[in-house]
């Protein structure tokens with residue numbers, strides 16, 4: 001059933017893309033995620049917040065297939081997702097960035113962004129080696145997609161620069177570019193603004209909003225900066241000690257007493 005809402009700024013949020021149902025994830029004796037359920041809907045920007053160690057990165061890793069929960073189900077576009085390897089999840093149109101930048105420092109910006117296309121390539125190694133039919137057409141499509149992203153994120157001027165020489169904020173933008181090159185329908189961002197100064201945060205916020213707006217990409221992000229979270233997100237999930245303690249619009253979450261207590265360090269039993 002189509003269930004759409006329009007946000008105050010005129011964007012449309014539609015059907016459920018991803019539905020996490022009663023997810024529990026354990027590492028030995030540690031329960032990193034305890035029976036958590038929430039959904040992510042088409043076209044929205046969904047934040048996952050919570051104090052350190054709350055289980056946010058673990059949750060993103062469940063969504064991207066890096067971790068397999070002991071209990072619960074991940075539903076993707078209306079069907080339960082069988083256990084999958086991360087590359088299979090990526091092929092379904094889910095891309096991610098990492099908390100600590102994971103780029104090839106010695107390679108140029110362009111080459112790094114090209115690696116985001118690897119999953120989209122269908123020609124086999126033999127065809128690629130001899131530059132036959134499918135491989136050359138694919139290469140053209142890859143170039144086009146990569147150039148579009150490079151233009152969009154305004155990194156043309158550094159396309160030949162080795163990533164290792166870039167300042168931190170630009171590296172984060174290149175990481176976003178690499179994820180976007182895969183043309184994901186769902187983009188997962190693990191602390192996209194961590195370590196950034198105010199200006200860099202403003203730039204990154206603008207790019208995230210533009211990606212969502214222009215490409216219609218659904219975005220789930222983990223972020224510690226509350227100002228950023230409240231400005232960017234349509235809905236926010238709040239985690240604390242592996243549990244979900246809040247879920248709703250930024251205004252709802254801000255006035256939720258459990259959330260206020262968690263951020264003030266009041267203990268829960």
Ligand SMILES: Nc1ncnc2c1ncn2[C@@H]1O[C@H](COP(=O)(O)OP(=O)(O)OP(=O)(O)O)[C@@H](O)[C@H]1O
Pocket residue numbers: 027030031032050051052053054055056057058059
């Ligand atoms: N690979 C792992 N092995 C063992 N324990 C882990 C592993 N990954 C996470 N944990 C534990 O699971 C819990 C949740 O960690 P997680 O990194 O998901 O939290 P987080 O909310 O992302 O924290 P932060 O904001 O500090 O990044 C913590 O107690 C952590 O020590």
